[in-house]
Amino acid sequence: MSIKEHIERAQIDVASALNLYFEQALDSDRAIKEATHYSLFNGGKRLRPFLVYATGKILGADKKDLDILAAAIECIHSYSLVHDDLPAMDDDDLRRGRPTCHIVYGEAQAILAGDALQTLAFELIAKHSFNCSAQTQVKMIAALAHASGLEGMVSGQGLDIAATDKIITVQELERIHKLKTGALINCAITLGALCSENVDEQTLENLSVFGYAIGLAFQVHDDILDVEGDTVTLGKPQGSDIAANKATYPALLGMLGAKEKAQNLIQQAHEALANIDADTTLLASLANYLIERDH
Amino acid sequence: MSIKEHIERAQIDVASALNLYFEQALDSDRAIKEATHYSLFNGGKRLRPFLVYATGKILGADKKDLDILAAAIECIHSYSLVHDDLPAMDDDDLRRGRPTCHIVYGEAQAILAGDALQTLAFELIAKHSFNCSAQTQVKMIAALAHASGLEGMVSGQGLDIAATDKIITVQELERIHKLKTGALINCAITLGALCSENVDEQTLENLSVFGYAIGLAFQVHDDILDVEGDTVTLGKPQGSDIAANKATYPALLGMLGAKEKAQNLIQQAHEALANIDADTTLLASLANYLIERDH
Numbered sequence: 001m002s003i004k005e006h007i008e009r010a011q012i013d014v015a016s017a018l019n020l021y022f023e024q025a026l027d028s029d030r031a032i033k034e035a036t037h038y039s040l041f042n043g044g045k046r047l048r049p050f051l052v053y054a055t056g057k058i059l060g061a062d063k064k065d066l067d068i069l070a071a072a073i074e075c076i077h078s079y080s081l082v083h084d085d086l087p088a089m090d091d092d093d094l095r096r097g098r099p100t101c102h103i104v105y106g107e108a109q110a111i112l113a114g115d116a117l118q119t120l121a122f123e124l125i126a127k128h129s130f131n132c133s134a135q136t137q138v139k140m141i142a143a144l145a146h147a148s149g150l151e152g153m154v155s156g157q158g159l160d161i162a163a164t165d166k167i168i169t170v171q172e173l174e175r176i177h178k179l180k181t182g183a184l185i186n187c188a189i190t191l192g193a194l195c196s197e198n199v200d201e202q203t204l205e206n207l208s209v210f211g212y213a214i215g216l217a218f219q220v221h222d223d224i225l226d227v228e229g230d231t232v233t234l235g236k237p238q239g240s241d242i243a244a245n246k247a248t249y250p251a252l253l254g255m256l257g258a259k260e261k262a263q264n265l266i267q268q269a270h271e272a273l274a275n276i277d278a279d280t281t282l283l284a285s286l287a288n289y290l291i292e293r294d295h
Numbered sequence: 296m297s298i299k300e301h302i303e304r305a306q307i308d309v310a311s312a313l314n315l316y317f318e319q320a321l322d323s324d325r326a327i328k329e330a331t332h333y334s335l336f337n338g339g340k341r342l343r344p345f346l347v348y349a350t351g352k353i354l355g356a357d358k359k360d361l362d363i364l365a366a367a368i369e370c371i372h373s374y375s376l377v378h379d380d381l382p383a384m385d386d387d388d389l390r391r392g393r394p395t396c397h398i399v400y401g402e403a404q405a406i407l408a409g410d411a412l413q414t415l416a417f418e419l420i421a422k423h424s425f426n427c428s429a430q431t432q433v434k435m436i437a438a439l440a441h442a443s444g445l446e447g448m449v450s451g452q453g454l455d456i457a458a459t460d461k462i463i464t465v466q467e468l469e470r471i472h473k474l475k476t477g478a479l480i481n482c483a484i485t486l487g488a489l490c491s492e493n494v495d496e497q498t499l500e501n502l503s504v505f506g507y508a509i510g511l512a513f514q515v516h517d518d519i520l521d522v523e524g525d526t527v528t529l530g531k532p533q534g535s536d537i538a539a540n541k542a543t544y545p546a547l548l549g550m551l552g553a554k555e556k557a558q559n560l561i562q563q564a565h566e567a568l569a570n571i572d573a574d575t576t577l578l579a580s581l582a583n584y585l586i587e588r589d590h
Binding site (some may be wrong): 028029031032033036079080083086088106107108110111112114115116119120121122123125126127133135137138139141142144146148149150155156157158159161162226267268284293 | 310324326327328331375378383384388400402404406407409410411413414415417418420421422427428430432433434436438439440441443444445446449450451452453454456457464468
């Protein structure tokens with residue numbers, strides 16, 4: 001299978017796992033249930049689920065366990081997008097070519113849908129009967145919470161908002177992205193690895209280097225696409241970062257500098273994989289794909 | 296100790312547990328850290344922490360474990376208040392006599408602070424070394440998530456918003472409160488009980504009857520205070536539910552009917568406690584206190 005086919009496989013698998021929950025959720029407000037479902041199924045790339053599956057598979061984790069972890073991390077990612085799009089935050093009307101959650105369901109329901117999606121992530125992991133031990137289950141919940149919260153994604157978004165309209169350094173921009181997107185991308189890999197229960201500290205460390213490198217490369221490439229991509233392919237207006245006065249890598253490093261940075265990061269990612277004693281072909285292909293994609 | 300002194304003890308203990316986290320949280324955005332801390336320390340009654348401590352103590356749970364559970368459930372409660380107060384939701388400027396989170400820190404930071412508080416609840420439980428088993432730890436996380444999410448608190452708030460300006464029945468109002476406040480109040484009791492690890496199904500069931508009865512009585516009494524209380528004692532404008540066109544028990548049942556309902560619920564709560572084979576004096580005192588308080 002090509003990397004694109006592997007990503008499509010992850011998209012199908014995580015969709016099944018998510019839909020299973022929605023068929024079972026009984027006593028819930030219909031509007032919020034609809035809004036959460038709409039937000040989860042908005043044509044996302046499912047990069048984080050893919051990373052859960054790819055890493056877990058390499059290390060021998062159970063497929064059904066990975067389904068739950070993939071669904072959970074996508075819930076966190078999805079909640080963060082719903083809240084980031086709100087008028088008080090980035091104020092975006094479109095995401096991937098479709099109206100954002102608050103445009104369709106109103107602001108109150110969008111806030112609640114985001115809240116419910118975050119809870120759902122933890123509920124999915126805590127309710128599943130894993131093949132791994134309860135100790136590992138707790139460790140995975142701790143990792144997901146740490147990556148999402150005050151010392152991870154939420155602080156990244158806070159710093160990002162604070163940096164709008166300000167001149168910041170490349171180091172400051174990297175800290176923002178490390179927290180805002182890096183922490184969760186890295187966590188996807190950690191979850192896949194922990195779930196296998198036969199992963200040593202050194203492998204976890206190498207996977208983490210890989211995770212942060214591709215997370216940052218992903219972001220640099222996003223900034224490049226914001227300048228060079230076209231609106232239809234991107235599903236959002238080309239140039240929207242610049243219009244919103246967001247600091248970007250092309251703005252700070254120049255377009256050539258940004259492209260070089262993305263290449264260097266992918267090189268680092270490959271070096272980290274080379275130190276891992278397992279077949280990491282799929283993760284290597286993903287790294288290359290991340291800086292070649294057009295949306 | 297009087298019930299008021301027991302409640303004050305719970306307030307002090309949960310404050311210590313929460314502050315311990317904030318001393319350790321290193322890599323986080325200062326503004327959001329401040330906003331979460333402000334929201335957690337806004338003079339709340341700490342009813343849910345009290346219930347965790349009171350139930351856990353009866354059944355022999357470890358005090359340090361209860362500290363974490365009390366802190367976690369207060370984080371969930373606190374996040375829900377921050378988000379409920381937002382302009383797109385209930386649009387409240389004051390809570391307990393102090394400006395709400397978004398008034399002090401702005402809407403974007405308030406959304407993020409609420410998000411971070413929710414995550415923190417799960418992080419606190421998942422990171423703590425409990426004296427009970429990892430299986431129980433997972434069960435407690437599942438209970439907290441279930442009570443907070445799409446089949447609990449969030450749906451209650453969604454139904455509440457949808458019911459504003461509409462005429463609803465007492466049954467519909469009860470369903471809203473059962474989800475919006477009942478689920479989490481009940482969960483506080485469940486967490487305290489689960490943590491002890493020597494609680495049988497029948498006791499859990501009796502505690503649940505007690506929990507839902509006092510949760511609803513608490514809400515009925517809140518509605519009564521909204522009519523009969525005074526603005527300074529309440530910390531919010533007297534008559535604010537009526538001004539916001541919210542359905543209330545006095546409006547649906549008359550003031551006498553509402554007071555009778557609160558009494559009946561507390562009677563049910565006492566009957567549930569009578570079936571429990573342990574010293575439930577403290578929970579009984581709390582039940583009485585809930586419908587006697589003036590704020």
